[in-house]
Amino acid sequence: MPDSMPALPATPDEATRQTRIRLTINDTPHDLSIAPRRTLLEVLREDLSLTGAKPGCEMGNCGACTVLLDGEAVYSCLVLAIECPGHTITTIEGLTRDGQLHPIQDTFVQYDALQCGFCTPGQVLALKSLLDRNPHPTDDEIDRGMAGNICRCGAYPKIRAAARALARQQP
Amino acid sequence: MSTPKTHLIGASLPRPDALGKVTGAARYPADLIRPGMLHLQLVFAQRPHARIVALDTSAAEGAPGVAAVLTAKDVPYNAHGLIDADQPALCGDVVRFEGDKVALVVAESKEQAEAAAKLVAVTYEDLPAVTDARAALAAGAPLVHAELGTNLLLHIPIRKGDTARAFAEAAVVLEGAFSTSWQEHAFLQPEAGIAYVDEQERVVIETAGQWLHEDRRQIAAMLQLPEEQVIVRYAAIGGAFGGREDLSMQHLLALAAWKLRRPVAMQWKREESMIAHHKRHPFDIRCRWGATREGRITAVEAEVIADGGAYASTSVEVTKVATLFASGCYEIPNISVDGYAVYTNNVPCGAFRGFGAPQAQFAAEIMVTRLAHALGMDPVELRRRNIYREGSLEPTQQPLPEGVSALPVLERCVEEARARLRYGEPRESDVPSAPHLRRGIGIACGIKNVGYSFGYQEQSTAKVHLYGKAELERAVVLIGAADVGQGAHLILRQIAAETLGIALEQVSMVTDDSGEAPNAGSASASRMTLMGGRAVHDAALAARAKWSAAEEYEAEAEVQFHPPATTPLDPMSGAGRPNYCYGYAAQAVEVEVNTLTGQVRVLRVISVHDVGRAINMQQVEGQIEGCLAQAVGYALLEDFQVRDGHVLTPYFSTYLLPTALDMPPEIVPVVLELADPNGPYGARGVAEMPLVPFAPAVAAAIHDATGVWLSQQPMTPERVLAALSAMNGQSTAG
Ligand code: FES
Numbered sequence: 059m060p061d062s063m064p065a066l067p068a069t070p071d072e073a074t075r076q077t078r079i080r081l082t083i084n085d086t087p088h089d090l091s092i093a094p095r096r097t098l099l100e101v102l103r104e105d106l107s108l109t110g111a112k113p114g115c116e117m118g119n120c121g122a123c124t125v126l127l128d129g130e131a132v133y134s135c136l137v138l139a140i141e142c143p144g145h146t147i148t149t150i151e152g153l154t155r156d157g158q159l160h161p162i163q164d165t166f167v168q169y170d171a172l173q174c175g176f177c178t179p180g181q182v183l184a185l186k187s188l189l190d191r192n193p194h195p196t197d198d199e200i201d202r203g204m205a206g207n208i209c210r211c212g213a214y215p216k217i218r219a220a221a222r223a224l225a226r227q228q229p
Numbered sequence: 230m231s232t233p234k235t236h237l238i239g240a241s242l243p244r245p246d247a248l249g250k251v252t253g254a255a256r257y258p259a260d261l262i263r264p265g266m267l268h269l270q271l272v273f274a275q276r277p278h279a280r281i282v283a284l285d286t287s288a289a290e291g292a293p294g295v296a297a298v299l300t301a302k303d304v305p306y307n308a309h310g311l312i313d314a315d316q317p318a319l320c321g322d323v324v325r326f327e328g329d330k331v332a333l334v335v336a337e338s339k340e341q342a343e344a345a346a347k348l349v350a351v352t353y354e355d356l357p358a359v360t361d362a363r364a365a366l367a368a369g370a371p372l373v374h375a376e377l378g379t380n381l382l383l384h385i386p387i388r389k390g391d392t393a394r395a396f397a398e399a400a401v402v403l404e405g406a407f408s409t410s411w412q413e414h415a416f417l418q419p420e421a422g423i424a425y426v427d428e429q430e431r432v433v434i435e436t437a438g439q440w441l442h443e444d445r446r447q448i449a450a451m452l453q454l455p456e457e458q459v460i461v462r463y464a465a466i467g468g469a470f471g472g473r474e475d476l477s478m479q480h481l482l483a484l485a486a487w488k489l490r491r492p493v494a495m496q497w498k499r500e501e502s503m504i505a506h507h508k509r510h511p512f513d514i515r516c517r518w519g520a521t522r523e524g525r526i527t528a529v530e531a532e533v534i535a536d537g538g539a540y541a542s543t544s545v546e547v548t549k550v551a552t553l554f555a556s557g558c559y560e561i562p563n564i565s566v567d568g569y570a571v572y573t574n575n576v577p578c579g580a581f582r583g584f585g586a587p588q589a590q591f592a593a594e595i596m597v598t599r600l601a602h603a604l605g606m607d608p609v610e611l612r613r614r615n616i617y618r619e620g621s622l623e624p625t626q627q628p629l630p631e632g633v634s635a636l637p638v639l640e641r642c643v644e645e646a647r648a649r650l651r652y653g654e655p656r657e658s659d660v661p662s663a664p665h666l667r668r669g670i671g672i673a674c675g676i677k678n679v680g681y682s683f684g685y686q687e688q689s690t691a692k693v694h695l696y697g698k699a700e701l702e703r704a705v706v707l708i709g710a711a712d713v714g715q716g717a718h719l720i721l722r723q724i725a726a727e728t729l730g731i732a733l734e735q736v737s738m739v740t741d742d743s744g745e746a747p748n749a750g751s752a753s754a755s756r757m758t759l760m761g762g763r764a765v766h767d768a769a770l771a772a773r774a775k776w777s778a779a780e781e782y783e784a785e786a787e788v789q790f791h792p793p794a795t796t797p798l799d800p801m802s803g804a805g806r807p808n809y810c811y812g813y814a815a816q817a818v819e820v821e822v823n824t825l826t827g828q829v830r831v832l833r834v835i836s837v838h839d840v841g842r843a844i845n846m847q848q849v850e851g852q853i854e855g856c857l858a859q860a861v862g863y864a865l866l867e868d869f870q871v872r873d874g875h876v877l878t879p880y881f882s883t884y885l886l887p888t889a890l891d892m893p894p895e896i897v898p899v900v901l902e903l904a905d906p907n908g909p910y911g912a913r914g915v916a917e918m919p920l921v922p923f924a925p926a927v928a929a930a931i932h933d934a935t936g937v938w939l940s941q942q943p944m945t946p947e948r949v950l951a952a953l954s955a956m957n958g959q960s961t962a963g
């Protein structure tokens with residue numbers, strides 16, 4: 059054996075131990091058996107095929123994985139799935155009701171607030187969380203509220219325009 | 230028969246693919262991964278230069294879940310590249326940068342593949358590494374590709390007139406030295422994909438890229454298969470910006486699927502993407518500019534050196550573009566520029582939005598403003614006197630292609646800057662309450678080619694099928710054009726519908742399968758609207774003519790569009806016709822410099838572009854705004870650091886990208902429509918141009934605010950502070 063070979067256990071026990079949890083996602087309960095170290099992002103994408111939350115960095119730096127946890131925007135790559143039972147999880151797939159776009163989604167389309175669209179589910183949910191807290195944000199509050207969601211295509215001006223339009227529509 | 234007008238050209242229609250993108254339904258490459266697929270994990274070299282002495286895969290092969298460990302010996306033809314095939318898919322003898330790949334582990338799960346990859350035992354003998362482009366050119370430097378006998382990948386001289394005499398006669402001669410750094414594309418969707426062998430024995434790769442048919446060509450060559458046996462399909466593409474032009478993992482997915490005859494999947498982590506795919510070239514530029522008292526720029530001499538990294542990629546073309554634009558968008562009678570592309574053991578460099586133009590014009594535009602100051606002339610006036618006009622000779626001694634709008638673009642920019650920024654008026658104190666905040670305004674111009682250059686056989690092909698009865702009811706447009714987020718599919722569809730005189734909804738598009746759609750060429754060089762659009766336009770006209778003539782219920786036509794030919798540059802003088810189309814830009818920016826922290830905030834940007842004709846105005850604005858976001862990052866923020874061949878910034882926590890808070894609060898895109906002679910409805914490209922004048926405009930604004938010139942990109946707070954304290958030190962010492 060060459061010296062350079064690292065001594066690693068092939069599959070640590072931790073990784074295979076399964077925990078049973080119930081997650082309520084988009085109003086639907088799911089009973090799952092998962093390894094405790096798995097993130098909410100991984101479980102959404104791999105176990106539930108809810109791929110609207112995107113892996114952009116998996117380190118809490120980009121916002122592509124944003125979901126709502128009890129209405130608050132969180133990075134699902136930084137949340138362990140086992141932290142989530144008892145909480146309400148909303149993903150982008152849960153925003154559309156009976157085939158009707160949520161007003162934020164519709165406004166994003168009308169204002170062309172996206173290019174490649176990879177950041178878009180996260181942007182839409184971050185804006186929802188912002189507007190739910192603060193229905194009439196100033197431009198500065200919009201930018202601060204959205205600063206955790208990177209758009210590398212730079213759709214920022216049009217995202218801001220969409221946010222302004224929505225703020226105007228709110229009662 | 231006359232074609233009814235549908236008024237689709239210029240209309241800000243919403244993009245049809247937006248629906249899937251706002252609902253999460255759109256499938257990006259990683260979303261295609263299904264249970265039962267094998268997972269791939271690469272073993273990266275993680276060292277800049279070394280010989281592989283031994284490669285032992287037995288432990289990894291025996292690890293749980295492992296189906297195979299592939300190495301160089303498993304690759305039928307182990308070399309790929311867009312221009313030179315000089316990059317191994319998997320390295321067999323030497324590794325040349327830290328992102329080189331030495332083995333590919335295939336396992337039942339992602340975790341098993343990752344665990345087994347750590348068991349691949351590679352014994353290296355480290356070799357001396359060369360990680361500086363100038364050092365790489367020195368005699369006795371370690372060789373990146375020993376068999377070449379040199380690290381010089383390209384030397385291109387451009388000679389025009391007599392610079393020695395011009396400098397001797399010039400009233401003002403200024404010297405400059407500039408350096409620019411790497412830039413990372415950071416498309417938000419990291420590389421991912423799946424591959425399988427279908428029932429017709431074809432290897433199918435579903436991933437993201439910028440050019441279906443070029444990916445196919447390189448993969449087929451690597452597997453030694455006929456091109457028809459390789460199918461490349463693009464899923465939704467999460468940004469590209471030039472960063473998906475080179476193969477990254479497409480060929481490795483194909484290799485594993487072909488060898489194992491099972492569906493395979495791979496998804497890179499961000500840090501894998503950061504170290505493994507190519508970057509924007511760092512440049513080192515030294516130059517000398519001379520002008521007469523009357524404000525004629527008479528001479529430019531420059532040495533332009535690009536660090537190409539370990540493999541050729543598109544370095545040769547990028548360097549030629551930078552060499553061509555080392556004198557900016559000005560007609561200068563005496564030019565002597567030498568461009569060099571150099572191999573080093575750094576990360577390879579290649580295409581990135583702007584393709585050599587931003588680096589060259591960072592230097593050129595700063596030099597023009599400095600010359601104006603030295604002459605006591607308004608920087609706009611100096612530009613006006615020298616800027617390209619219709620018929621101006623390029624540095625390559627040929628007249629510019631028709632449609633030269635540099636001057637009207639500049640004039641409009643100045644007009645807007647006067648109206649919106651009060652440019653040219655004496656300024657009262659900047660921020661009375663905070664004397665450490667200083668404001669300034671800068672203006673710069675830019676030029677960038679549309680389409681491929683230097684004699685490349687440029688083409689784009691589209692096919693149009695028409696169906697109906699008495700009336701034309703439906704059209705299907707086939708064109709293998711990548712929509713990387715720029716909106717190409719909607720643009721092409723608008724052009725087809727307008728040309729056929731039918732509604733947008735009556736046109737459907739087939740765009741994402743190399744086996745079905747013809748070759749549009751790449752989504753790069755700001756070319757898809759002009760090239761792909763023109764192919765669609767011409768095919769639609771041809772199909773329509775057949776339809777009318779035959780009175781059939783079906784008609785089809787395929788057209789391959791060729792723009793006016795370009796030529797290679799003469800190896801001694803650089804003479805030739807480098808391009809068939811240019812895009813012209815001018816920007817005015819207002820910045821606020823914090824003289825205590827060195828922080829620069831861009832407050833307002835006016836960005837003026839001649840797009841020939843906007844096909845979809847909203848998307849044109851989106852391209853300008855989005856490109857400006859990347860320009861803000863390039864000018865001020867994005868500091869990709871490499872030390873001794875190791876990337877120090879492989880995460881988004883260390884490589885900082887602009888957020889909503891970094892964007893200028895006010896961006897004014899101004900779109901001129903001075904028809905291009907070749908583009909469909911007169912359209913030409915715009916996607917790259919906003920990146921060209923921005924950094925030098927910011928540098929000029931910083932100078933206007935504080936009196937210091939920055940000559941290194943990015944203009945980070947540390948560099949601004951250092952320049953300020955050097956100036957203050959000088960003034961106290963003096
Ligand atoms: S993937 Fe979670 S923040 Fe980037």
Ligand code: FES
Pocket residue numbers: 172173174175176177178208209210211212213417467468714
């Ligand atoms: S639309 Fe591409 S990253 Fe935001």
